[in-house]
Amino acid sequence: MKNSKYFSHILAMLAGLAMTGGMVSNASAAGTAAGTTISNTATVGYQVGSIAQTPVTSAAATFVVDTMIDLTVATTDTATVKVTPGATNQVLQFTVTNTGNAIQDFSLTRIAQNGGTGKFGGTDNFDATNVGIFVESGATPGYQPAEDTATFIDELSADTARTVYIVVDIALSQANGDISSHHLIATAGLAGAIGVEDPAVTEDSGTADNKDTVQTVFADGDGDGAGSIDTATNGKHSDQSDFEVQSATLSISKLSTVISDPFSSTNPKRIPGAVVEYTITIDNSTGAADATSIVLTDLLDTTNLTFSDSAAYSGNDIELNINSGTITTYIGTDADDDGGDFGVITANTLTVDFNAAGAGFTVPAGQSATVKFRVTIN
Numbered sequence: 001m002k003n004s005k006y007f008s009h010i011l012a013m014l015a016g017l018a019m020t021g022g023m024v025s026n027a028s029a030a031g032t033a034a035g036t037t038i039s040n041t042a043t044v045g046y047q048v049g050s051i052a053q054t055p056v057t058s059a060a061a062t063f064v065v066d067t068m069i070d071l072t073v074a075t076t077d078t079a080t081v082k083v084t085p086g087a088t089n090q091v092l093q094f095t096v097t098n099t100g101n102a103i104q105d106f107s108l109t110r111i112a113q114n115g116g117t118g119k120f121g122g123t124d125n126f127d128a129t130n131v132g133i134f135v136e137s138g139a140t141p142g143y144q145p146a147e148d149t150a151t152f153i154d155e156l157s158a159d160t161a162r163t164v165y166i167v168v169d170i171a172l173s174q175a176n177g178d179i180s181s182h183h184l185i186a187t188a189g190l191a192g193a194i195g196v197e198d199p200a201v202t203e204d205s206g207t208a209d210n211k212d213t214v215q216t217v218f219a220d221g222d223g224d225g226a227g228s229i230d231t232a233t234n235g236k237h238s239d240q241s242d243f244e245v246q247s248a249t250l251s252i253s254k255l256s257t258v259i260s261d262p263f264s265s266t267n268p269k270r271i272p273g274a275v276v277e278y279t280i281t282i283d284n285s286t287g288a289a290d291a292t293s294i295v296l297t298d299l300l301d302t303t304n305l306t307f308s309d310s311a312a313y314s315g316n317d318i319e320l321n322i323n324s325g326t327i328t329t330y331i332g333t334d335a336d337d338d339g340g341d342f343g344v345i346t347a348n349t350l351t352v353d354f355n356a357a358g359a360g361f362t363v364p365a366g367q368s369a370t371v372k373f374r375v376t377i378n
């Protein structure tokens with residue numbers, strides 16, 4: 001009987017511990033909310049002469065939970081964001097998470113990396129232009145200039161996050177492989193003024209604990225890990241992401257080969273009456289992006305040369321060969337209804353604009369194209 005009583009007491013204790021464990025796991029990751037009043041009493045039970053006496057209970061010990069400022073800035077980009085020279089509204093994406101225990105505003109600033117290593121390993125070598133920082137409105141995923149217009153995070157609850165964009169333009173002069181790296185810094189602000197950017201929080205590190213007032217403690221980490229962009233426990237956090245320029249790197253070259261002269265087709269020379277073939281090479285072999293809408297023009301020296309209706313290329317006079325395999329040919333001197341002509345679109349000029357619409361042709365990244373045509377020496 002005594003033993004069973006003892007065991008039931010142990011079971012009750014275990015149940016109590018289990019309940020405590022459950023309460024901890026149900027608490028938010030940010031912990032107990034700032035300003036929560038916690039009040040406890042202590043009780044002692046005792047016996048006198050084997051007779052249980054009325055338990056004695058203390059006065060309540062009451063205090064309020066202080067504000068812990070904590071936040072995490074993290075990019076959601078997993079590699080450099082690829083951009084084209086001249087592109088506008090290019091976006092680096094981050095999340096800002098309130099990991100503290102109270103509602104806060106968060107102000108947003110950017111620091112442009114100046115040289116050194118980018119987030120994803122490249123070396124920063126240029127600054128983007130027309131930089132803005134905007135908060136996702138929640139209306140449509142991704143950055144929409146007309147929708148995502150807020151420039152600070154307003155009244156962010158504990159344990160919640162918002163998406164933030166650094167938005168830039170890329171100068172037309174940037175070259176393939178250029179890197180522009182950016183740090184987003186969020187700074188914890190006060191809260192309460194809805195729709196208004198409240199001032200930055202100051203902490204109460206220099207004052208003694210007052211159990212009856214909500215004091216503020218910074219608990220944030222060092223975002224860049226080097227103490228240069230932000231430091232631990234300064235009410236800020238940061239992360240970094242990079243733009244990488246991907247561009248076509250077009251070069252063009254022009255060579256001539258003599259095909260025949262009026263006297264020899266085995267060892268022809270460049271005498272009057274000789275036929276010469278021009279080969280123009282448009283090279284994008286080192287480019288990282290397709291070169292599109294290419295229109296080739298070549299003003300001929302018609303004092304000394306005559307365009308040849310050679311029919312040398314599948315019965316036509318001009319050949320466009322993309323990546324040594326995709327061949328299109330054109331009649332040279334008819335009206336330009338086929339995408340290649342001599343002297344029709346522009347006098348004395350060879351024009352290859354690909355199709356009847358004049359849309360131009362594409363040389364994909366890593367490839368080249370040649371245009372061939374023949375002339376006779378006057």
Ligand SMILES: [Ca+2]
Pocket residue numbers: 136137138139140141142143144147148
């Ligand atoms: Ca949006």
Ligand SMILES: [Ca+2]
Pocket residue numbers: 105154155190191192193194195196197198
């Ligand atoms: Ca506010």
Ligand SMILES: [Ca+2]
Pocket residue numbers: 220221222223230231232233234235236237
């Ligand atoms: Ca910090």
